[in-house]
Amino acid sequence: MEIKVMHQVMEWNEDVSDAVKAELSRHRVCLINVLGSPGAGKTSTIVSLVERLRSKYRIGVIEGDITGQIDAEQIDALGLPVVQLDTDGACHIEAMSIQHILPHFDLDSLDVLFVENIGNLVCPAEFNIGESFRLAILSVPEGDDKVEKYPLMFSTSQALAINKYDLKDYFGFDDERVERSARGINPEIVLFRTSSRDGLGLDELAGWIDRRIDAVLSSEDENKEG
Amino acid sequence: MEIKVMHQVMEWNEDVSDAVKAELSRHRVCLINVLGSPGAGKTSTIVSLVERLRSKYRIGVIEGDITGQIDAEQIDALGLPVVQLDTDGACHIEAMSIQHILPHFDLDSLDVLFVENIGNLVCPAEFNIGESFRLAILSVPEGDDKVEKYPLMFSTSQALAINKYDLKDYFGFDDERVERSARGINPEIVLFRTSSRDGLGLDELAGWIDRRIDAVLSSEDENKEG
Numbered sequence: 299m300e301i302k303v304m305h306q307v308m309e310w311n312e313d314v315s316d317a318v319k320a321e322l323s324r325h326r327v328c329l330i331n332v333l334g335s336p337g338a339g340k341t342s343t344i345v346s347l348v349e350r351l352r353s354k355y356r357i358g359v360i361e362g363d364i365t366g367q368i369d370a371e372q373i374d375a376l377g378l379p380v381v382q383l384d385t386d387g388a389c390h391i392e393a394m395s396i397q398h399i400l401p402h403f404d405l406d407s408l409d410v411l412f413v414e415n416i417g418n419l420v421c422p423a424e425f426n427i428g429e430s431f432r433l434a435i436l437s438v439p440e441g442d443d444k445v446e447k448y449p450l451m452f453s454t455s456q457a458l459a460i461n462k463y464d465l466k467d468y469f470g471f472d473d474e475r476v477e478r479s480a481r482g483i484n485p486e487i488v489l490f491r492t493s494s495r496d497g498l499g500l501d502e503l504a505g506w507i508d509r510r511i512d513a514v515l516s517s518e519d520e521n522k523e524g
Numbered sequence: 525m526e527i528k529v530m531h532q533v534m535e536w537n538e539d540v541s542d543a544v545k546a547e548l549s550r551h552r553v554c555l556i557n558v559l560g561s562p563g564a565g566k567t568s569t570i571v572s573l574v575e576r577l578r579s580k581y582r583i584g585v586i587e588g589d590i591t592g593q594i595d596a597e598q599i600d601a602l603g604l605p606v607v608q609l610d611t612d613g614a615c616h617i618e619a620m621s622i623q624h625i626l627p628h629f630d631l632d633s634l635d636v637l638f639v640e641n642i643g644n645l646v647c648p649a650e651f652n653i654g655e656s657f658r659l660a661i662l663s664v665p666e667g668d669d670k671v672e673k674y675p676l677m678f679s680t681s682q683a684l685a686i687n688k689y690d691l692k693d694y695f696g697f698d699d700e701r702v703e704r705s706a707r708g709i710n711p712e713i714v715l716f717r718t719s720s721r722d723g724l725g726l727d728e729l730a731g732w733i734d735r736r737i738d739a740v741l742s743s744e745d746e747n748k749e750g
Contacts, residue, residue, distance in 0.1 A: 417673070
């Protein structure tokens with residue numbers, strides 16, 4: 299299947315994010331914004347979640363990248379609807395780009411849309427893209443000081459997966475420090491320890507995502523009836 | 525020693541970068557822009573280079589961070605002049621910030637100024653900051669596709685250290701792929717395999733940096749005489 303490539307459009311963001319959210323709500327779709335550094339494991343986590351959730355939900359994916367379509371090909375191989383968003387060098391996705399992409403999906407045939415943001419701990423956190431919630435991924439090799447050094451991403455995310463957890467001992471990674479600093483700026487954040495290598499924590503993460511999607515879709519149903 | 529905290533100033537960049545470069549040349553200082561993802565090992569690599577080069581050169585450091593001064597404290601402990609540049613959430617360092625910081629150093633007592641840029645594979649690559657050359661650091665856990673996905677940083681750097689090389693087998697990291705893609709966009713780039721854990725490749729990297737600094741300072745001497 300040929301992968302669509304869309305180009306980033308710059309424009310004022312918050313109004314557009316609200317419009318995207320309203321459009322998704324009309325079609326009863328939950329958008330999940332997946333954030334993290336380059337190589338934190340965003341794609342592999344999305345793949346793991348898709349495997350666990352696809353029997354219950356109809357899932358689509360938007361793959362953000364500076365250039366190329368390495369990740370989109372991986373999603374395409376799963377047989378899911380996927381659009382590649384090429385930011386042409388820009389360091390984050392804006393809501394306007396999502397708005398331009400939505401017509402390329404049959405939204406009435408979707409329940410969930412994962413958006414893999416650009417690999418970057420900084421800029422993507424500043425831009426809402428119409429998401430129902432955010433999943434941040436921090437991998438062990440990045441170091442246990444990253445929540446303190448890049449707080450915005452962790453203060454605006456509803457869940458945090460500490461990924462590549464199999465390397466915790468090798469790196470002397472202090473996950474208590476991460477938990478403490480994350481809760482310090484975001485007391486409601488839900489933490490998971492995950493590893494694509496051995497499957498650690500992925501059922502728990504998928505279970506939480508499942509309940510969260512369920513809540514979003516139920517509230518969208520209520521809005522429709524109201 | 526109290527660490528100075530400076531705040532990022534936004535303004536048009538290239539003219540200022542040239543002015544910074546001229547100022548550094550007048551004082552016979554070589555500025556090295558160190559770039560890479562969060563947790564790639566920028567600070568520890570700078571520390572390793574300082575240990576190997578400080579008997580020959582007088583070294584200062586500017587530590588760029590979104591917030592906080594975790595890295596600056598590590599440099600401060602080495603007894604080097606260090607200034608913390610706090611970007612207040614911005615994702616890269618601009619030349620204007622370096623220009624504002626330079627008066628806080630006694631430039632005539634320095635030969636080398638390392639600048640640790642913000643942990644980010646994207647934006648910092650777009651902004652010259654008056655550097656003599658760039659050292660990019662890519663760590664093995666980030667994955668071997670990163671040069672293809674984030675090309676600008678690697679096409680504009682003179683050297684690339686593939687760091688945390690001790691994890692190559694664990695991650696099945698294909699360093700030939702990295703070398704091929706890096707040389708494809710930047711045939712002149714010099715590659716090193718490094719690890720702070722076991723010291724691998726750090727003498728070689730320091731040797732190359734040494735020769736490069738030497739060349740920069742000699743050419744600044746010639747400019748002065750000319």
